[in-house]
Amino acid sequence: MVSAPALLGGEVKAEERINWLKTPVAAASRSLQAPPPLPSQPSLPPQTYRYRLAPGDRLVTSVFKIEGYEAQVQVLSDGTINLPRLGTIQVWGLTLEEARQRITAGYSQFLRRPLVYLDLVEQRPVRVTVTGQVLRPGVFTLPVNSQGSIGASGDSTAVGADGGGWPTMIDVIQKAGGISATGDLARLELLRPSPIPGGPTQSYVFDYLTVLKDGGFAPNPLIYDGDSIRVHKATSPVNVDLLTTAASNFAPAVINVQVVGEVFAPGVVQIGSNAPLSRAILASGGVTRRGSVKRVDLIRMDIEGRTTVKQLRYDPNAVLSSANNPPLRNGDVVVVDRNTLTKATDGMNDAMQPLTPIVNAASVFRLLGLPTGVSN
Structure with missing residues (x-):
């Protein structure tokens, strides 16, 4: 009699544990709503892009606590620079750190543990190719001055005039005259050569049309020397897309x-x-x-x-x-x-034009009472 309640209580607790492990029927029949999908972000060029030297760059170099090794040089057309005591050295395609290491290795032949400083004091002009549906496709040269603003040559509008800085994709499209009426603002393609010689070309596609209509993130990647921008042709544009493109600064004014x-x-x-x-x-x-x-x-x-x-x-x-x-x-x-009436009138005037001098002379003779020589 004493053990029966205890046994009964143990059975009840076991039953509770079994019920607790079971999935409720109401929960099984209730469907969970999936979270709303996140807006797709465009693929952006990697931020780890390293500037590589090429002809036109101006460099300044020196060796720590050693006089006579200061030099301000320019990368020549063959990609070389001339340094004191070291002579000609190839730097085309190298980053600043790689070029500094190469110069350090050269000076290490006759200096003990040289500490080389290398700085870029003036960048070469940025050359970019713009093709496709723009008013003025071609190859554009964007000089970068020491103040970091973009100058302009010829009669074109200065790029980056709103604040200077490194040229961006929108700046270059504006430099090319803007997107034409057949351009697709939803497919602007940026082609970037591989930093590795012989590597594949990297392609990035941007959709600015959706951003202008619905709002959101508008990427504006920086443009580097050797890049190419292509504006594709719109397949079947609608009035909303045409008006949106025309009202933006992508289109010509x-x-x-x-x-x-x-x-x-x-x-x-x-x-x-x-x-x-x-x-x-x-x-x-x-x-x-x-x-x-x-x-x-x-x-x-x-x-x-x-x-x-x-x-x-x-x-x-x-x-x-x-x-x-x-x-x-x-x-x-x-x-x-x-119109039809004007065409008929002009035709009669053209037909009567050869007779105009005769008619005018006959009218004068009649007024003077002289014989005209023309029968009535």
Whole structure:
């Protein structure tokens, strides 16, 4: 009788332990919601990039507590520098630390444990290639002065004028005139040669279009000597993408379009990037009464030199990217044709032009009462 309650209590505790180990039915039927996915970050170039010497760099070197070894030299076109007592030494492609170690090894032949100092006092110009859908593709040279700002040569706008510093990807695209109307702001590719001779080229793709529309992190990598930037062509852009690109500083501020024909102010007009056809005609003063809104020709030359002529209809109320109001590109020619009545009137005037002197002389003779020689 005494052991029965104890045995019963032991069975109850064992049952409790068994129930505690079991998974509750309600918990098994409840599905856990997965956490929201983190926004994907673009692949950035590694921050461990080491500056490597090349022709054009200016260096200053000295040996600790030893006079006569101070020198300020420039890397020559063959990648060598000339140092006191050491002569010619190859430094092309070396980092500052690797070049210092090579100089130290050279001085160690006749100095006991030399302590060599090597500093970069002036960087060589940064040369970068820009290709694809930009207004002025080509190879650009960006000199870096001692103040750390980027200068400009020719008639181009200075890169880095907003604050100086090392050139970035956005600076170089602006230097190339900005992204054209067919450029894809969601696919800007940065190609960087391998620091190892013969190594593969590194590629990084950036999506600035999503950042401009939705917000977020906008990477702006630094550009180094030998880099290449390619702006891909947009496959099927929509109006939102066109307007977003045109409103950004990636696109040129204005483009030049020539409007001729029956407008009040024919000639070259400047309009905003990706502006529609109606904007160019309105910038030229609009269509005159001699013009035809049913016949507007858009003449465009592609990158392969082929010229296309597209007949449109002038409609100021048409939406952007519609059939009659396409976005214009730099260098387009818009021709506003004459209407039917004007063509007929001009044709009659042209036909009567050879008879104009005779008709005018006959009118003068009639007024003077002289014989005209022309029968009634």
